[in-house]
Amino acid sequence: MRYVCLPIPDRSVPDVGAAVGVVAPLHSLYVGGAHVVFHCWAGVGRSSLLAGLLLGMDGVSPGEAWEWISAARGRVVPDTVEQGEWLAAWWEGRG
Secondary structure, three states, X not given: OOOOOOOOOOOOOOOHHHHHHHHHHHHHHHXXXXXXXXXXXXXXXXXXXXXXXXXXXXXXXXXXXHHHHHHHHOOOOOOXXXXXXXXXXXXXXXX
């Protein structure tokens, strides 16, 4: 098990470069078959955002990622409009 910390204030979004820098190596592990888990206080905002980023790195659109994560969490995500806009902006700007 590996613990990786990316502090993000509650109900906000991280710096894009910092988030991609943390999640990209985790995505490599995920593609290799590893289980990756994101955790925050309630499991619906910040952790869902990073899970959406990981799924996006795997080619899953933000809308589909939010649907999958909402189904898995049993509640609608993301937690804030800003989080939804953040993932959409990352998706549009990805290389």
